[in-house]
Amino acid sequence: MARFVMEFERPLAELEAKLIELKALDAAAELHLDQEIAELEAEVEQLRVTLYQALSPWERVQVSRHPGRPKTQDYIETLGSDVFELRGDRTYGDDEAIFAGLVTIAGRRCVLLGHRKGKNTKENIRRNFGSPHPEGLRKARRAMLLAEKFGLPLVTFIDTQGAHPGLEAEERGQGWAIAENLATLAALRVPVVAVGIGEGGSGGALAIGFGDRLIMLENAYYSVISPEACASILYKDASRAPETSACLQMTAADLVRLGIADEIVPESLGGAHRDPGAVFAAVERAISSALDSLCGQEVGELVEKRFERISAIGVFTEGE
């Protein structure tokens, strides 16, 4: 399968292609190009480092959307054991854009929620590219309440472009479903750890996307609006998303600075898809230490702290 090349990676991909070509030539014709190959390899490595070590916000958005990036399902398969999926909202249907289930993760029995993007077109159509309808969010709420009822910690994986924008979603109360989840999450009487693993698109992300801790992968983003939508509102031109993605301050580092996220999980150079194994292990460690510190807390105190944490977010003035 051809490697998916992100826009900003093109110079590197071209250089890598040259290297492969040179190696093939060398092997076929026995030209003894070892010196040239070594030089080109060094050049590739140099470019790889300069390209990836300081990604712009817009480049990170591209990394967060990379088709090979580990998804909720990959985390469950790798880190989870003894998985039992909970399906359906008991009112309308089962929305595959959201995973809900009983999962043992980081050595603890938990309720796990996650936006579920597909690995291929067929899966993506079934899962609506990870964009939930109200029934998906209501299934998530059902799972939250189940976690509370049986004292299981809640772990969520955030990876969505946003709640589904459509006629049926509006008819069934998309805004209502999101709001109810926010109220439920805010007061849930069990520890809640949210992990931003890819895209964090607005209300559809927030509906399962905050709690006692927010852990962000290095190249994950979380934003009030997609950079494209923001650009088309402000400039009437979605292609100016690179500018708005910087203005919106939506990267993991921005979120920590704004006091919204607690921790950044570093990714391998170039993105989590380059070395998923390392990222899985780092995410497991982050979840484990968050749960360790939360699970010992008295429930009333836990909920009060969460309320104060949410209530403290915002920058305003009370002066004249």
Next chain:
Amino acid sequence: MPISDWFKAREGRRYTVASTDKAADLPDGVWLKCPSCKHTLYQGALNDNLSVCPHCGHHFDMPAYDRVLALADEGTFDETEALVSSLDPLRFSAAKPYATSLASAKEKTGLAEAMITGRALLGGHPVVLGAMDFRFIGASMGSAVGEKIARAFALAQAEDRALVLAIASGGARMQEGMLSLMQMAKTAAAAERLSRAGVPYLSILTNPTYGGVTASFPVLADVILAEPGALIGFTGPRVIEQTIRQSLPKGFQTAEFLVEHGMIDGVVPRSELRDTVGRILDYLCAQDVPEAAVGAVCAVPTEDGEA
């Protein structure tokens, strides 16, 4: 002075010269056209009619102060948190600097922020009353609006006053980035607490109510009302049409559409809002909710009124 100018000057003294500009030289906002029935309306008459077109009943946007005055018992509104207003934490400057938008919104509306809150009486009931003002950056919710709402919920709980909020909003204030998205969680958390405390909360959705605001505190009310024809939804119709190329039925996302789909309790014309809210509060505020019933699934009163 050439003789031609002298004649012109004399004419100017003798007659009122009709403006040569296309627009009539009238003070701003004296006359306006109803966007629904196209009748020309006198602003004063419109104001006297709660900003509702006397010909077709079209509900115009209502400034926040007019709104609270129209809902509160006469002379009872006492503003709180009047000084809470926005800063520019991200130094947001795409297209137009946020600081400029804030300054011009303040100048245009005379408001400090897109929302006002205060204590009032409504139908004789002590309430906390709030209203959003769409003229102020589309009444979008940033940190300051979120804070004012959270404080309104806290005040209602502390003083055991019902909360009545008139909503209008384009959504989250994107110029504050994630800080504004998090106001959805903050206000929903505040609403949840008030609900748990058993204090009544009514929201009145007015035109337009969209985006992140729809998806937070307004729809968590005990009773949700809306004004006729108000457009209310999460994703706006243009975005739906552009993103998924779905054509939308007539009347989509109107208040009436939402009643049909079970999302709100009723559509109430502006002229009847005060009475309707008052009547609902008569029920919800009338009796002391027994301690045991707060948070319980259902309180069944016994014959002597005890639960």
